[in-house]
Structures are given as structure tokens and as C-alpha cells.
Amino acid sequence: ETGVTQTPRHLVMGMTNKKSLKCEQHLGHNAMYWYKQSAKKPLELMFVYNFKEQTENNSVPSRFSPECPNSSHLFLHLHTLQPEDSALYLCASSHFPPSGGAYEQFFGPGTRLTVL
Amino acid sequence: AQSVTQPDIHITVSEGASLELRCNYSYGATPYLFWYVQSPGQGLQLLLKYFSGDTLVQGIKGFEAEFKRSQSSFNLRKPSVHWSDAAEYFCAVVTGGGNKLTFGTGTQLKVEL
Numbered sequence: 001e002t003g004v005t006q007t008p009r010h011l012v013m014g015m016t017n018k019k020s021l022k023c024e025q026h027l028g029h030n031a032m033y034w035y036k037q038s039a040k041k042p043l044e045l046m047f048v049y050n051f052k053e054q055t056e057n058n059s060v061p062s063r064f065s066p067e068c069p070n071s072s073h074l075f076l077h078l079h080t081l082q083p084e085d086s087a088l089y090l091c092a093s094s095h096f097p098p099s100g101g102a103y104e105q106f107f108g109p110g111t112r113l114t115v116l
Numbered sequence: 117a118q119s120v121t122q123p124d125i126h127i128t129v130s131e132g133a134s135l136e137l138r139c140n141y142s143y144g145a146t147p148y149l150f151w152y153v154q155s156p157g158q159g160l161q162l163l164l165k166y167f168s169g170d171t172l173v174q175g176i177k178g179f180e181a182e183f184k185r186s187q188s189s190f191n192l193r194k195p196s197v198h199w200s201d202a203a204e205y206f207c208a209v210v211t212g213g214g215n216k217l218t219f220g221t222g223t224q225l226k227v228e229l
Contacts, residue, residue: 004159031215043206043219050215090159096215103148103167103210105217107159 002026004108006091012114013081021076021111023091031096032074033105034066037088049074050096081115088112118143118211122220129197130228137192137223139207148210149190150217151181155203163205166190177201202227 004025013019025032034046048056049068063085065077074091092105119142129135141147148167152160164175171183181192190207207220 006159042221045216048215056216092160094215098210098215103217104150104162104165106162107152109157109159112157 004091004093004106006108006111008111009109010112012116014116015081018079020078021089023074023108025072025093027093027106029093029095030071031094032068033092034074034076035090035092037090083115086113086115118209118218120207120209120218120220122207122223124223126224126226128226128228131199132196135194135197137205139190139192139220140188141190141209142188143209149183150208151175151192152206152208153203154206160206197227199227199229201225
């Protein structure tokens, strides 16, 4: 595996279900991110982890619970979601701290989530 | 606050024609700027970046972008568009101490054969 991988690629869940999204990066980075991409809206940063420590929670509802056990893995645990949470959830990684202009983030393919 | 504006939501060009996608940023210091492309159902792929030096930067897939400080712009260009370039394009700027990106709302490119 290379780059940033995400599983599953598609997920359909009911509002009472509990599910988890998984992200793994094979780039040797130490910062990881969750983004939400909804139709007609800009990409929304949800969480930032640097060296496994959460450094950003962008006012995300508690029904989204991130977990970063190490610098290569990132999870997003989902419970009691709402239909408006249906979106593409993207994981990204980058070097941290950035140096020499290496500020770019590398993205996974995303998980298309549908909440019924 | 730092922001990025992509004024064109949709652009349609004919295959073989030239392309320019606009991006304007609002940032006090020297910005670090990026262009990403997203094909349907996929994640974002980095096309090119600017953080210093030559204001004309070359990227992958034949794309280039020019940083113009006087106009607060970082427009993406390609001399001859291919049908496979149809996708959504996002401009982004580094914010928040170097660990966060702020994205524009994207420009959807359609290529007519």
C-alpha cells in the first residue's frame, strides 16, 4: 500500500448505528486530519492530530469521535448520526512541523457516508 | 481571517483549448498556496504548490500557476486541455501556523469534445 488509504470506501448506516472509519498513511508523516466534504460547501476541517495528540477540534459534534493510536493510523468513530452528516469524509496526512516548504497535505480517496 | 476565493463555480472549455482557473487569497504574510484536483469519487491530488522563489510554478499533468502578490492571485493555467482534465479544482492556502489549509469552494471543469 502506498499513500493514504481509507476504509470502507462506502458506508450506509442508520441513525442508531455505531460504525468507524479507518485511515492509514504510508508516507512517514506525523500529522493527520479528518475533513468533511458536503455538496455545495467548502471542505471542512474537522480534526487535526500532531504526533498522535489532538490539536484541533473544529466545533465538531460529539457524535463524531476521533482516535489516533499512532502516527500512521486515524479513526473516526460514528454514533447516532443525523442524515445531514451524509458526506464524503476525507483523511489527509502531512509532515509536522512543516519545513522547507513541505506544508502540503496528502489525501486519501475518502469514505462516502450515507445516513438513513 | 485568511480566506481563499474561487470566483468561478463552473467552467466549460473545449478539448485542446487553453484554461485558466482563478484563485484569490486574503492573507497578511507571504502565503503558501496550493492547487488540488479531485476526480469524481476520489480524494484530492496535489497539482502544484508555491511557497517562495519563482512566481511561476510548474505542476503535474502540464499545469502551471502564477503567484501575483499585487493582485493577491494564484491562477492555474494549462495551454491545452484534455478530456481527462474534467474534474473539480481547489485552491488552498496555509493558515493557522502552518498546520492547516483553508480551501476555496472549488471550480468544476467540464471539457467538451
